[in-house]
Amino acid sequence: MTSIKYMQHAELIAWRKNLRRELLARRQAVPADRLHAWRLAMDRHLQYGFPGLAKGVVAFCWPIRNEYDARHLVRRLRQQGATAALPVVLAPKTPLIFREWHPGVEMALGKLDIPYPKAGAESVPDTVLLPMNGFDSEGYRLGYGGGFFDRTLESLRESKPLVIGVSFELGAIATIRPQPWDIPMDYVVTERGVYRRDAGKLEFLGVPSNVKGSSLSSPVCYADELAPGYFGEDPETPRY
Numbered sequence: 001m002t003s004i005k006y007m008q009h010a011e012l013i014a015w016r017k018n019l020r021r022e023l024l025a026r027r028q029a030v031p032a033d034r035l036h037a038w039r040l041a042m043d044r045h046l047q048y049g050f051p052g053l054a055k056g057v058v059a060f061c062w063p064i065r066n067e068y069d070a071r072h073l074v075r076r077l078r079q080q081g082a083t084a085a086l087p088v089v090l091a092p093k094t095p096l097i098f099r100e101w102h103p104g105v106e107m108a109l110g111k112l113d114i115p116y117p118k119a120g121a122e123s124v125p126d127t128v129l130l131p132m133n134g135f136d137s138e139g140y141r142l143g144y145g146g147g148f149f150d151r152t153l154e155s156l157r158e159s160k161p162l163v164i165g166v167s168f169e170l171g172a173i174a175t176i177r178p179q180p181w182d183i184p185m186d187y188v189v190t191e192r193g194v195y196r197r198d199a200g201k202l203e204f205l206g207v208p209s210n211v212k213g214s215s216l217s218s219p220v221c222y223a224d225e226l227a228p229g230y231f232g233e234d235p236e237t238p239r240y
Contacts, residue, residue: 049208056126
């Protein structure tokens, strides 16, 4: 029986690895101008659809491999009063912690060469903007295979943050073959609009800026460019 279970688990890992490779290749082939347009659309959906983001601790991930770049949105949320936080890996197969981030925080390179704050107070996020390589019709996420966020969200059950998966529509798949340890998203936001998980399925809610009752009285102003060095990079030779 143990051998059968191991074979099934090994088959699942291999299947997800191949799917992840395919989805990453698809996303990394998207031209920069299209990624920019998608990012602006997702910024609007998040700002209009979740006005409470400006009132709490928002955890996000430093973007890699053509992921949605949440840093522009986070910049505006910080201007409105939010606290931003980044995940930190302390050890393999353990939950992540979150440390406050703002421009000027000293950074180090971690797993997958993702920057994280070297020091600082630990924060408990109210909301997590969680990048996804893929997402399925039940709201489950395909990440990078390390299981860090599943363990982290499980550890935060008593103070569960709102989890918003952020991805592009090209990451939509039928199923990730969810397992007991997989934790679904509460919402998913893509360039198309906002999805909410209801009764175990993702329901498309539409484009938030067209929904009456938004707490925002006017459209958000987006700057296409930020001051060099805002994100902590060397303005002459940017690394990220």
